Amino acid sequence: YWSAGGNKLYSELGEDLCLLPKGGSTAVFETDDVVSATVGACAGALDFTLDAKNRLTSSASGVNNPKRSKVCLGWLGEEAVFYKCLGKNGQFTRGGNKMTFYEQQWRVGNGLMGLRDVVIDCSGAASVAFLSFYQGGVTYICQELAAVGECFLQETRQVDTDTPSLDNLLELDINCGEQAVIKQATPEYSLGGKWLMFRYVCCRVTEPSAIVPTGRFVTNGSAEIEGVYCPLPERDISGRLTYQQRSCYNDSACINSPIRQMAFDHKSGAWCVEGDCVTSDIAVPTDATLVGTNWEALPVLDFDFEPPARGASSTKKTRKPPQLIEFSAETPEFAEECQDEVTPGRPGFDRETMNEVGTELPDENPCSLVAAKSGEGRAVYTDSVNGEKKYGYTYSDVVDCWDRDIARQKDQSDQDQLFGFLNVGWDAREALGEIACAALPAHNGGWAGIGAGGDVGYSFQDLCSALNIGVLGVLRGVTNSIELVKNFNRQKSDRDDCKETTAGLSRIFCDLHCIRDAVKAGDQAILDSMEKAARIQTANTKLLVEYNTNLILDRLSDTGTASTLRQEQAQAEAEAREAQRHM
Secondary structure (H helix, E strand, C coil), X not given: CEEEECCEEEECCCCEEEEEEEECCEEEEEEHHHHHHHHCXXXXXXXXXXXXXXXXXXXXXXHCCCCCCCEEEEEECCEEEEEECCCCCCEEEECCEEEEHHHHCCCCCCCCHHHHHCCEECCCCEEEEEEEEECCXXXXXXXXXXXXXXXXXXECCCEECCCCCCHHHHHCCCCXXXXXXXXXXXXXXXXXXXXXXXXXXXXXXXXXXXXXXXXXXXXXXXXXXXXXXXXXXXXXCCCCEEXXXXXXXXXXXXXXXXXXXXXXXXXXXXXXXXXXEEECCCCCHHHCCEECCCCEECCCCCCCCCCCCCCCCCCCCCCCCCCCCCCCCCCXXXXXXXXXXXXXXXXXXXXXXXXXXXXXXXXXXXXXXXXXECCEECCEEECCCCCCEEECCCHHHHXXXXXXXXXXXXXXXXXXXXXXXHHHHHHHHHHHHHHHHHCCCCCCCCECCECCCCCCCCCHHHHHHHHHXXXXXXXXXXXXXXXXXXXXXXXXXXXXXXXXXXXXXXXXXXXXXXXXXXHHXXXXXXXXHHHHHHHHHHHHHHHHHXXXXXXXXHHHHHHCCHHHHHHHHHHHHHHHHHHHHCC
């Protein structure tokens, strides 16, 4: 992402880049600090502008442009080269490298990702009074106020930055409302440059008040931990807020100092500031008197003033209801081999994933029986219809195995019937042949010189019978050979194909395994949710009891009995904790 102007490019990396002529039509980018160290701030750099088509154009004569006509900067291989501005279909080729319209088009964004380096911070009692954005960055002015009231953290919407539109800029709405000012603004963004948002701090402004100088300067004597502590957005494991120091009463204490926090230690049951702890289980530090060795927690009061009635207390405390902890159920964690992407029929199912996961399982895991891949796994078979080698069993695969086995059985039955008919026909043909041969002369005689002059010879009947038997024997042999080949091929197909019983039982065993896993994971999630709900209910009940108890104590404060009740409450809590330590 770039923004351009004059003779500098402002990149999303926060660097100013100068464009310097390298010789001929070639240019080179250098960072502003490198150029400044040698020839001054972008001295000798080429002036350029950004046109409506996101192209960096220049009319400088130092880029092999004697007529000072408009030329465009584009990438030719690894060099930045000035050339005439190309149209959508134009191109320029040199040294085997090609530059088109798109190589001359610079990706100039809406500047939103440039805002990720914008950090606004007005310390002390100051607030933002002026804010201005320009191509090189942002300028803001902090105005000191007499005092600020309550500060609170807000955030903008998360907007998409990967777009050339300026519409998303309007969604970065930093608005503190009436009677409040902006004190801080910090960006948050994705590392991939896809989105951006701002967290910002607003502070209430007070009504005009009179400040009478006393001539005393007391802030330098304040301890480093003294100051205003504001709550962070997230709660700890006990549901309490953690408070972080946002300003110091001693100005020097907040310069180059570590971040100080007031947090609840749930293990010891105490509120702590830099190791100085006070044992108390109150939900909010200002709900009761909380005094450490070197600190005391007091609420930050605004400057609204109502004169109290005569004889009444000069302070009136308004207590906010506690923020209760929200409950969310635990999500079951199912086994990897039982996820939707490896279960046939479920959304997102992928056969390769099923085989990959299944082959990594131990042999005793039933789901290893339904998976296979090249060189490993049990579920490998060859489709006897199309000869395709397949891996893994799905539900449709089991049904297809069944159908192919039934087809092979039917083919065997049809073959047996056909060859049975053929053999019956050969037998009948042999019998008819013998009958026909019987009609021929049966005495010995000379035929073609056979038996001439002696007793040895064959009759026509013998020759006919021999011929009949020989021909039928050849036909039977051919028929039997064909039958043997068909049987062999069918048996091989049956042997290489999947067995419906094996495939079906493997699929059933895997499903039963996943049912068992779902029951166990679901039961565990229910138990975890119930335990979590019990803890949250106990914590919320405690917060509500503390809140209502403190409300009663606040109402009794005018009667003078609240102090006694608070002391009795603190003593009872201390005795209860002491009793727990001895249990």
